[in-house]
Amino acid sequence: MVGAAIARELARYRLDCVLLEAGPDVGAGTSKANTAIWHTGFDAKPGTLEARLVRRGHELLGEHAPDLGIPLEPVGALLVAWNAEELAALPGIRERAEANGCPDVRPVALQELYRREPHLGPGATGALEVPGEGIVCPWTTPLAFATEAVAGGVELRLATRVEGVHQSPDGHELATTAGPVRARWLVNAAGLHADELDRMLGHDGFTVTPRRGQLVVFDKLARPLLRHILLPVPTAATKGVLVAPTVFGNVLLGPTAEDLGDKADTASTAEGLAGLLAKGARILPGLLAEEVTAVYAGLRAATEHADYQIRVHGGQRYACVGGVRSTGLTSSLAIAEHVVGELGRAGLPLHLKPGVERVRMPNIGEAFPRPYRSAAAIAADPDHGRIVCHCERVTRGELLAAVRSAIPPRDLDGLRRRTRVLMGRCQGFYCTGAVASLFAEASGRSMAEVLGVPPGVRGGRPRSRGATP
């Protein structure tokens, strides 16, 4: 997310820029699994860089999302207190919001709260309204940034992990899993691994301790149960468990907050899920009567510091952008603006290019027009009338467009993040075969590769009659 946003910002200038990504796709690391909230920063620690950049990022993302095709819905949030202690914390939260430039945060009477959220569980003691909060697509966002960066001339190298950095008078020589890369200037936006890269550059400012967040996504039929994001009263340790609509029309419950030692442990746990469901039952009892569509876990790049770890070392021609936690989805455009500005002050020559190409991503948000219900789209291409994934109503036309896009998916997960395919209530009961077959054919891969079938599986004899593939 952050790296793609910075690359997009750099693409505006006459620079030769390469974007390295260790994973198989843009936004496939810590960016892909979060609560997908468009934060106002009302509850940030006033005076921090994070507070400032979230505020500015909220403004920038809100402004650019429609043009970039990023689904974003300004649904607003209600922060609900459930006991006397939490009720007593509300005035302080309001003061903090004011200090963070959110003067529109206001108390909501209980009667109004239950009128606006009739399915809210009994026992709320008070609430604040945070009108500026919203929901945004966590998958389209980094893809849109990276696509615009690539359109502006940035070279994207996926599956390229940095393994070492050698500094010479000319700049940085990076050893990567895909060969050496030389650069005069280096920006470290390596997420969970930003601390390791920072140490390779000789610094020791922070250590990333991944904080796992497990999330439960409920069926679209649960969507009418709520209108706003329902936030808990935050504690010193965590922002707590929220219930929120998603831009795909589902309802999300989470996250947990567990400090881990393993930067790859994105497993959900029985205890984590049970804890979430217990909280969900209190906040929105009707939720538990609906089916669960998905369970996932993400890792936040938490550090020992209470703020982003962003430093530009001019003499070293190096910028470190670390410690960006869940607010990074909102703040990434502001981080990019800030970092590139600082790089310019440190001596990076910033000469604007004329006529940078703007891109618009295909919409995958439920609140905006989608091909399956557009007569014009289907008339232009009948494949837009051929729904392949029935739960999410993803058409053959959308799948083919994703495969042919500027940053095509390399696996089914990548296809899922670009189109919503396979992420619905049936989780592939109906369409796994059809989707895998279409993706394999359109991208020149084998079905076995697409499905991750281990090598050496012999397979069976064709037997069935009357069925056609």
Place this chain on the structure above:
Amino acid sequence: MNVDVDVLVVGAGPAGLAAAVELRRLGVGRVLAVDREAEAGGVPRHTGHTGFGVRDLHRFVGGPRYAAAWVARAAAAGVELRTATTVTGRAASPAAGAPAPTWASAPGPLAMALTGPDGLGTVTARAVLLATGCRERPRSARLVPGTRPLGVLTTGALQQLVHLHRQPVGHRAVVVGAEHVSFSALLTLAHAGASVAAMVTEAPSHQTYAAFRAAVAVRWPRTRLLTSTRVGAIFGRQRVEAVELTDLATGATRRLACDTVVFTGDWVPDHELARLGGLTMDPGTRGPLVDQRLRTSTPGVFAAGNLLHGAETADVAALDGRHVAAAIRDHLAGIPWPARPPLPLVCRPPLRWAAPGAVAPGAGAPPMGRFVLRIGELRGHARLEVRQGDRVLATSRAGRLVPNRSISLPAGWRPRVDPDGGPLGVGIA
């Protein structure tokens, strides 16, 4: 592609096709059956084993042939069939400021929106039959924790990969569940060249016929049946590497290596259109609540097949379809919808649900002359008892009651139902 028909059938599987054929036989004019898949026929299209068609077509054939037979009958009967076309729900546009009516609650004739390669359209119909079937709960809905590697399937996905796309699946699989469909998954895995490390069920025994279990034990002696055991987690980065098994009696856990996990059974009806239409739902089956003529809570809207009872065999679904046709014809002939809601048939635990889930006094017998029930735990040779208030209407011998298996409740007690006597209850005597 706006059309005006007498009956719109949503879902061209066994129930929908059988209903459409019977409606034509009864002289109904325009019957349109719509299916979202490219081929009509429903789930039997990708079911490899034999045994289809016994009760409806009086044959004994494999799934694909069975599906093809119903498609051929529909064509011969003059049913209009439209595939690769999705009924998306609402057709009426809400008046400004008013709450949006659902497709089933909008005034005027029933109208539903379609999406297909020809574009968007609206079907206006004098009656709608929902025959949208059921699916298996996937891993996520069962809250099985762990990582999210490739190689986690449902039986439905497995059968399509193997029988429609002819794909290999993996080396070594774990099958979650031990009911009829779990054994079908085992056959499909064997056909695809995968060995089955274990079948795992939380119940104290398997839930299929003893003969099936015995045959599997002989044919695949290395496939262990692990009862009172839960798949507690799934491990693996790119691909499944192992599952964690929890012994429910002792709480002990262990790992079992595998590269494929197939979640079987645990059916949930595809009730999206029913819910979006605002139909009264049955909390037990999670399908729409229907009476014995398969009428829903909305006049002109009917339901049949595994949307009502997940999952009965295909022939039972087809017989639902044949049964509901007469009720649809009567509705088209102007016979009024019952003025009073039907009496609910409430299941006492350990019974979980009954289908149909309600009884309209004086409205005849349900499909096949019986109600279909499910139970939550094993009960040996029990008797079922139907009551209305304090009055026992009937008791019937039900044999061995096994979870996930069909239980039949004969419907001969219907004449003794008092229309003013309140809800009906069924339980174990």
